[in-house]
Amino acid sequence: MAEEKSIVSGVSGRYATALFELAQGSGQLDAVEADLSRFTALLAESEDLTRLVRSPVFAADDQVRAVTAVLQAAGIGGLVANFIKVAAGNRRLFAVPAMIADFRRLAAAHRGETAAEVTSAEPLSASAEAALKDALKAKLGKDVTLSSKVDPSLIGGLVVKVGSRMVDTSLRTKLNSLKIAMKEVG
Incomplete structure (x- = not known):
């Protein structure tokens, strides 16, 4: 596991590592990857969602409410929904795309x-x-x-x-x- 952790760093790496360990520990690695891919697709499709994620002008509570509605509408729940809401509540929503990329690196390394x-x-x-x-x-x-x-x-x-x-x-x-x-x- 130490080798897997070394491939990510910084804030995004810490969040990704925490999500990876939770997903692996609960046997939900594939489900979490699928939900993260769906959220990434939503970001690619929606300029409004991208603006919400990247813009520092939205209050944390507003970001949490908005992203909760988006996640519910997309059918994304469980670990990924909680993960994204925690990131939003901690004013780290802007870093979610980097966190997802780091998570993917960890999951790929885990699979060899x-x-x-x-x-x-x-x-x-x-x-x-x-x-x-x-x-x-x-x-x-x-x-x-x-x-x-x-x-x-x-x-x-x-x-x-x-x-x-x-x-x-x-x-x-x-x-x-x-x-x-x-x-x-x-």
Whole structure:
């Protein structure tokens, strides 16, 4: 367990570790991961929810009331609902996305997996995601859990982060490199 804890740090790491230990101790690891994924999807879909989570202008009580209503409407209860409400009550709602990312790292390490963050210009198809997982597994020798983000400014290609390593094959980076090379020539 000490090795798993060392992969996260700071406020988000402490909260994620506490949730991980509660989920593992109660045998709810998979259910907690599923609820956290649903909350992450809600954040991605709703600008209003994102504003509520990120904005410091809302009082803690207002954040707790609002997030409680959102969680109930989404059918998210138990450990995850309590976790998010505690974070809101402690004025840490802004850190929940980082807490979720840290929780995922802990859960992946527990399963013997490596977590990878993938950013693409467009959402990855299921076959592209599977091919990327296979390629990363062949390179790293471990199963890989992907968390995907979309950033249209990449134009094309991928940015893959595994731990402290990053591979950037985006067209944006290649075009910027070409632009710099052209300035040096001219």
